[in-house]
Amino acid sequence: MTGPLLDISDLVVEYPVKGRRAAPFRVLDGVSLDIRPGECVGLVGESGSGKTTMGRAVLGLAPVSSGSIRYDGRDISRLSRADRRALSSDIQVVFQDPYTSLNPALTIEQILVEPLTVQKIERAEATRRVRQLLDQVHLPADAGSRLPREFSGGQRQRIAIARALALEPRLIVCDEPVSALDLSTQARVLALFKEIQERTGVAYLFVSHDLAVVRHLSHRVAVLYRGEIVEWGDGDQVTSRPQHPYTQKLLLAAPVPDPVQQEQRRAERRRLAAA
Numbered sequence: 672m673t674g675p676l677l678d679i680s681d682l683v684v685e686y687p688v689k690g691r692r693a694a695p696f697r698v699l700d701g702v703s704l705d706i707r708p709g710e711c712v713g714l715v716g717e718s719g720s721g722k723t724t725m726g727r728a729v730l731g732l733a734p735v736s737s738g739s740i741r742y743d744g745r746d747i748s749r750l751s752r753a754d755r756r757a758l759s760s761d762i763q764v765v766f767q768d769p770y771t772s773l774n775p776a777l778t779i780e781q782i783l784v785e786p787l788t789v790q791k792i793e794r795a796e797a798t799r800r801v802r803q804l805l806d807q808v809h810l811p812a813d814a815g816s817r818l819p820r821e822f823s824g825g826q827r828q829r830i831a832i833a834r835a836l837a838l839e840p841r842l843i844v845c846d847e848p849v850s851a852l853d854l855s856t857q858a859r860v861l862a863l864f865k866e867i868q869e870r871t872g873v874a875y876l877f878v879s880h881d882l883a884v885v886r887h888l889s890h891r892v893a894v895l896y897r898g899e900i901v902e903w904g905d906g907d908q909v910t911s912r913p914q915h916p917y918t919q920k921l922l923l924a925a926p927v928p929d930p931v932q933q934e935q936r937r938a939e940r941r942r943l944a945a946a
């Protein structure tokens with residue numbers, strides 16, 4: 672039995688508040704969770720609960736006050752810039768907005784080659800890898816010569832996924848990666864995430880406000896409420912039979928296509944609100 676790939680323990684993240692005597696604003700308050708190699712852990716919660724901050728902390732972009740984030744056994748919560756850069760081939764990210772996350776002035780090939788050249792991978796090998804990456808995300812080989820604006824939102828998110836995969840990371844932080852897409856595109860991009868995970872064995876920290884999205888591919892799910900994890904466990908259990916009242920509300924808030932079921936959920940929401 673191998674240890675976790677990522678092990679977050681008692682993590683506290685605080686932002687300073689203007690004014691000399693003001694106490695810092697605590698966004699994450701003693702959060703613990705772990706991700707096993709090849710596992711998808713979903714992190715859900717409503718807006719402002721601290722989900723993005725959690726992803727940013729893993730990427731070294733949030734101020735950690737206490738606690739630890741161990742990657743492969745080593746605490747990475749307070750790395751120097753150089754050590755953090757060295758870790759970029761292990762931990763990658765896919766952001767929410769495919770419109771702003773890709774440099775509009777670069778061709779897709781240039782976007783995908785960039786991380787490879789930073790890691791000093793030879794040009795011929797990089798070009799071969801770009802073709803392979805486009806194939807992996809089901810984009811045609813000639814996509815390489817085009818600019819991001821020539822692609823739809825779903826296709827741009829595929830390009831962002833290809834870029835994240837370029838260095839064959841072991842973990843990808845996915846921060847609301849389908850929220851900006853329409854429903855049918857969401858389903859196709861989620862299927863791609865799943866397929867890539869099964870093929871490459873990469874692990875995901877999959878952040879979303881939407882329980883239905885997280886349910887789709889998470890082995891385990893953590894529910895964040897006001898900077899604390901209120902429920903954490905098996906994905907099916909948490910998303911279908913939640914124990915905590917906050918998760919129950921999140922589940923009832925998710926829209927369902929069947930109007931009868933939708934009305935039953937509204938009634939249940941009213942009952943919970945009155946309780």
Ligand SMILES: Nc1ncnc2c1ncn2[C@@H]1O[C@H](COP(=O)(O)OP(=O)(O)OP(=O)(O)O)[C@@H](O)[C@H]1O
Pocket residue numbers: 686696698716717718719720721722723724725880
């Ligand atoms: N750089 C920052 N400085 C100060 N406060 C911040 C900063 N980043 C986030 N916060 C605050 O931390 C809280 C949690 O933000 P975060 O973006 O992590 O939430 P979230 O659950 O991802 O919400 P959303 O789904 O709306 O993005 C919010 O109250 C936010 O205003």
